[in-house]
Amino acid sequence: MPTDRAPETLLEAVTYFANEDVAFAFVTNLRWPTGKQVCAKCGAVDTHNFVATRRVWKCRNCRKQFSLKQGTIFEDSPLSLSKWLPAMWMLANCKNGISSHELARALGITQKSAWFMLHRIRLAMQSDSFQKIDGEVEVDETYIGGKARNMHKDKRARVIKGRGGIGKVAVMGLLARHKGKAGGKSRVRTKILKQTNRVTMQGEVREHVQKGAEVFSDAHSGYTGLDREYIHKVVDHAECYVRGNVHTNGLENFWSLLKRGLKGTYVSVEPFHLFRYLDEQVFRFNERETTDRGRFLMVAASIFGKRIMYRNLIGQGLAKT
Numbered sequence: 001m002p003t004d005r006a007p008e009t010l011l012e013a014v015t016y017f018a019n020e021d022v023a024f025a026f027v028t029n030l031r032w033p034t035g036k037q038v039c040a041k042c043g044a045v046d047t048h049n050f051v052a053t054r055r056v057w058k059c060r061n062c063r064k065q066f067s068l069k070q071g072t073i074f075e076d077s078p079l080s081l082s083k084w085l086p087a088m089w090m091l092a093n094c095k096n097g098i099s100s101h102e103l104a105r106a107l108g109i110t111q112k113s114a115w116f117m118l119h120r121i122r123l124a125m126q127s128d129s130f131q132k133i134d135g136e137v138e139v140d141e142t143y144i145g146g147k148a149r150n151m152h153k154d155k156r157a158r159v160i161k162g163r164g165g166i167g168k169v170a171v172m173g174l175l176a177r178h179k180g181k182a183g184g185k186s187r188v189r190t191k192i193l194k195q196t197n198r199v200t201m202q203g204e205v206r207e208h209v210q211k212g213a214e215v216f217s218d219a220h221s222g223y224t225g226l227d228r229e230y231i232h233k234v235v236d237h238a239e240c241y242v243r244g245n246v247h248t249n250g251l252e253n254f255w256s257l258l259k260r261g262l263k264g265t266y267v268s269v270e271p272f273h274l275f276r277y278l279d280e281q282v283f284r285f286n287e288r289e290t291t292d293r294g295r296f297l298m299v300a301a302s303i304f305g306k307r308i309m310y311r312n313l314i315g316q317g318l319a320k321t
Contacts, residue, residue, distance in 0.1 A: 008293050013089045023081035024055065027068055030300055040066035073120040073303045083107045084117070085300070091121050092295040096261040097280060119313055122276040124302040125283040129189070134210040136177040139217045140251040141196060143168035144262065144274060169271045170196045171278065174208050175250045187286045188254050190278045198222045205230070216246050254285055272315065 006026070007013040017023040032038065036046035037057055044061035051058060056065045069075050074084055087107060090098050100115035107114065145168030170193040177186050191204055201222035209215060212230065217223040219236040226232040233246045241247060258281045262269055269277055287295050 006293055006297060007089075008291075010086070010089055010093070010292070013296070014086050017082050017085040020080055020082050023085055024068065026085070027072075027081055027300075027303075031068065031072075031304060039064070040070045071305060071307070073124050073306050073308070075307050077117075077120075079109065079113065079117070083109065087114075087117055088121050088124075088299050088303075089292070089296045091118060091280065092125075092284070092299045093292045095257070095284065097265045097277075099265050099267075116310055116313065119273070119276055120308060121299065122280045123306050123308050124299050126279045126306075127283065127286075127302075132210045133174060133176040133189075133208055134213050136214045136216070136245070137209050138175040138177065138248045138251045139173070139205060139209075139215055139223065140175075140248040140255070141170055141172045141193070141201070141220065141222075142255045142259075143170055144259070144269070144271075145169060169274055170194075171274075172201065172204055173251045173254060174205070175248075175254065177250065185286075185289050186250050188251065188282055190282055192275055192278070196220075196222055198224065202226060216248060218248060254281075257281060257285065273313070 007016050017026070037048050038045050039048065039057075039059040039062060041059060041064040042062040044059055047060045048057040049060065050056075051065070056067045058065050069077065074081070077084070087103060090103065090106070098118070100111050100118055103109075103118065104111040104114035109117075172191045172193050173188055174190075175186050175188045178184050189208060193200055193204070198221065201220075202225065205215065205223075205226060206229070209230065215223075215226055215230040215232045217226070217232070217234055219234055219238070223232070223234070235241065235243050235246045235248065242249065258278070261281060262277060266277065283299075284295070287298065290298070
């Protein structure tokens with residue numbers, strides 16, 4: 001199925017991909033748009049026989065069989081593509097995300113399978129960029145974790161040892177303002193911090209922001225000294241939140257969206273998996289002006305060459321693939 005005939009709405013997606021043949025043809029066209037299949041074992045091109053009864057190809061070069069799911073986030077999944085594709089649509093387009101319990105009820109699968117499915121789709125949403133940000137850049141940090149007043153007395157006594165971010169995970173954000181650039185929208189990057197000291201925070205700024213750019217931050221002491229390499233302007237939130245174009249309101253907006261999803265939809269997120277939920281929210285934020293169909297196609301086009309094992313997700317292997 002050509003991608004130019006992809007559905008426009010969730011209802012159309014559920015109806016269209018309910019036909020397993022259509023779903024299979026859609027992913028096949030995405031993976032091999034030229035119509036020439038590439039062997040997942042030896043890399044041979046267009047030397048295969050298709051076994052229709054099993055939906056696999058047999059390579060005439062290495063004599064091995066390979067499937068459409070092999071080498072994708074779908075690999076070894078017994079779930080049909082007619083369930084995978086609507087799940088991708090929902091996660092890509094639901095503003096506050098979708099919980100594994102909700103997805104399990106919608107697709108008629110177990111919560112465990114839905115949880116594993118969502119993490120695989122989040123892997124496809126990852127978009128690491130090595131290009132440095134230039135122009136006007138907002139820098140800010142936030143802390144993710146449960147509120148002390150909601151904790152059991154024993155846990156509060158064990159975890160909370162001070163004020164502010166104690167017992168929480170620190171996340172740093174960098175937002176590139178559009179200011180007439182191609183694309184016409186601000187884009188954000190996030191990074192989990194092990195520490196919020198000056199060396200760590202300024203190191204992240206130097207890694208992601210071009211020297212000489214305008215950097216706007218709050219009065220956190222970790223940003224002190226950036227004016228040696230950047231045009232650093234500070235807004236002290238104890239006095240005001242905006243002074244001309246000096247503010248971090250773009251990132252504050254992103255933090256609001258992020259925490260709305262974490263607290264309202266996912267409720268409890270382990271620090272071990274937090275970076276995956278950040279990838280999800282960053283993708284939707286950066287592609288907020290793209291249509292639902294466009295976001296779905298972007299995720300669908302990124303499912304290849306990526307895989308994560310269940311044992312990695314539960315802490316028996318590498319945390320990030």
